[in-house]
Amino acid sequence: MIAQHLPILQIVLPLMAAPVCMVIRHPQVVWIWATLITFLCLPISIALLVQVMAEGVIVYELGGWAAPWGIEYRIDKLNAFVLVIVTAIGAVVMPYARRTVDTEIPVSRVYLFYTMLLLCEAGLLGITITGDAFNLFVFLEVSSLSSYVLISFGKDRRALTAAYRYLIMGTIGATFYIVGVGLMYNATGSLNIYDLSKLIPELGGSRTIQAALAFLTVGLGLKLALFPMHMWLPNAYTYAPSAVTVFLAATATKVAVYALIRVTYTIFGTVDILEIVPVQDMFMVMAVIAMFVGSLVATYQVNVKRMLAYSSVAQIGYMMLGLSFDTVTGVAAGIVHLFNHAAMKGGLFMALGAVAYRVGGVRLEHMAGLGKKMPWTMASLVAGGLGLIGVPLTVGFVSKWYLIQAALEKGWWMIAVLIVICSLLAVVYVWRVVEVIYFRPVSEIAQEAKEAPLSMLIPTWVLIGASIYFGIDATTTLDVAFAAARTLLGDGG
Amino acid sequence: MEQFPGLIPYWVIMVLMMMGLYIVIAHGNLIKKIVGLNVFQVSVFLLYITMAKVEGGTAPILAEGIKLYSNPLPHVLILTAIVVGVATTALGLALVVRIHNAYGTIEDEEIDKLEDQT
Structure with a gap:
């Protein structure tokens, strides 16, 4: 009975739990409650992934209204995988958050912090699970609005301006997205993603659909901080409270990348986009610039949190590069990097949060000599750093290996060289x-x-352990990623 | 000729949209930026409402004698978007208040100067 309703429970649980936090108010009890909820979300998403891998797509009609009139949740291999990433990060962040929240957030506001964190998780899961383009916008705003609030919790006053700027950019992005959805609705009369994917090919050449594609990609590009739309990201990550940085860095941009995959590969998948507009080429150019500029700017940062934020811009470039190949290997490399980067960056930002907790800052001068004082934290920082470089036996290597392979399959050896240079x-x-x-x-x-x-x-x-484990034995993650990529590109499977 | 009057609403919407976007980009005052954002969002509301209009149609109310009515779905969608817009504006203004408390100004340039000092 319950198994049948898992898709909706995945969303309803954190969504309904959030206002309960407002009623409880007691900092410790709220923390226990929020942790419990995130621990419940994780097995649900894992059960969904197992079910999808075994039996194929799960369709859940909300209120029994059949699509395309009703809203449906449609879970395939790709979004089941992303659901697991988001819930896993949520479940790991909660136990971690308690200590950092104690030092970074006034006691009177702690319950609001957890309310927002749960809402943000609900929004991100909603974006991932929904099969309705407009519903996706609503969840996008649920997660965005709560993340603006979460960022503004930062102690530094610059957190406020970072949150404000993110609000402006994020709202423009989300509004662009609904313009795109509106134009698609105008041309097809449908909002259901699966339905759209069948209706759009006939209209692929029309100007309305082309404009819709442009609005959708720019809107989501702002959300996922694709170069040159990444300006909001470094400050937001740097000044947000430690737990928020971990959560957002590991999930928010990943979910936006997922939404973009849905638009380009599911809705516009059967249209030969290259014949209309060279979207893939543009992605590739921006991805390569993001990889370079992100890494270069990262090399001269004195604030280590900011350095990792710029490195995130570069890593998003890797994901987008994978997607721009338009081959199974390339897309699979992009998808697997969603998971790999979430594990590495999550772990790295957690280590930095620990430094901020013990030392009070994360600039290079704060970290001098910490190798002796905090050996385990520093070891995790190094292990995560090796993952960012892409040293063998880390997840970073797995991603880059398949990216380079995808580049060579296409015969673009220049791209392969560029990937190696960025690793340097x-x-x-x-x-x-x-x-x-x-x-x-x-x-x-x-x-x-x-x-x-x-x-x-x-x-x-x-x-960090996950980033090493899945670097040594990547079969599980790669199987899912390749299966998802094959489905997206329509090669069966 | 049919094209001309029929497309006027879309021209108006696009002009409004670009005006809003321009205000967000060009103005340094944080409250004016939010006003611009509102203009920008309202243009999108109008886009949806325009789409829903059926020529000669009435309001979508189920009653005797009403055969032709406008498409109600975009109206409902935009109701949701309006709520989201209100929430965004409220949050944006709340942030501006806190920025004013922390910096003593809501001018972008002055905030940048203060941030560079620290």
Whole structure:
């Protein structure tokens, strides 16, 4: 009985739990409640993924109204995989959040913080699970509005301006997205994504549909911080509270990438986009520039959190590069990188959160000599950094291996070379941090620092451990990613 | 000739949309930016409402004698979007209040100067 309703429970659970936080108000009880909910969401998404892998697409009609009139949740291999990423990160962030919240957020506002975190998770899951283009917009705004609030919780006053700027950019992005949806509705009379994918090919050449595609890609491009629409990201990540940075960096941009995959490969999948507008070429150019500019700017940052934020811009470039290949290997590499990057970046930002908790800052001078003071936290930072570079036995290597393979399949060896050069840039910025934490004397600020508490260390190592485990044995993630990519590109499977 | 009067609403919507976007980009005052954002969003509401109009149709009310009515779906969709727009404006203005408390100004350039100092 319940198994049948898992798709809706996935959303309703965090969505309804959020207002309950407002009623509870007690900081510790709210934390227990929110943690419980995220722990319940994870098995649901795993059950859904297992079911989808075994039996194929799950369709859930809300209120029994059949699509395309009613709203349906449609879960295939791709969004089941993204659901697992989001819920897993949510479940790991919650136990971690308690300590950082104690130091970073006033006690009187803690319950609001958890309300927003649950709402944000509900919104992100909603974007992923829904099969309705307008419903996607609503969830997009649920997650965006709550993430603006979450960012503004930051202690530094610059968190406020970062949240404000993100609000402006995010709203423009979301509004562009509904313009696109409106134009599609105008031309087809449908809002159901699956239905649209069947109706659009006949109209592929029409100007309305082309304009819709332009609005949709630019709107979602703003949300996923594709270069040059990434300006909101570095400040938002840098000044947000530690737990928020971990959560947003590991999930928000990934879900936006997922939404873009849906638009380009499902809705417009059967149209030969290249014949209308060279969308894929544009993605590739922007992806390569993002990889370079992101990595280059990262190399001269003194704030390590900001450095990782710019590295995120670069990593989003890798994902988009994979998607722009339009081949099974390329798309699968992009999809698997969603997971891989979530694990690495989540773990890295958690390690930085631990530094901020013990030392009070995450600039390079705060981190000097911490290798001796906080050996486990620093080891996780190094392990995550190796993943960003793409050293073998880490997930970063798996992603880059398949990206390069996809490039060579197409005969674009220049792209393969560019990927390697960008990895070398990653060596530069990761090394700067490693040098400071192991080969410099302990700074005065960090004299009193000791190892991070277990409640922070364990979640950090869960993510870093995952980034190593799935680097050594990537069969599970790759199987799902390849199966999803095959479905998207219509090669059966 | 049919094209000309029929497309006027879309021209108006596009002009309004670009005006809104221009205000967001060009104005340094944080409240004016939010006003621009509102103009921008309203143009999209109008886009949906225009789409829904059926020539000669009445309001979509189920009653005797009404055969031709406008498409109600976009109206409902835009009701949702209006709510979202209100929430965004409220949150944006709340942030402006807090920015004013923290910086003592709501001019973009002055905030940039203050941020560079720290």
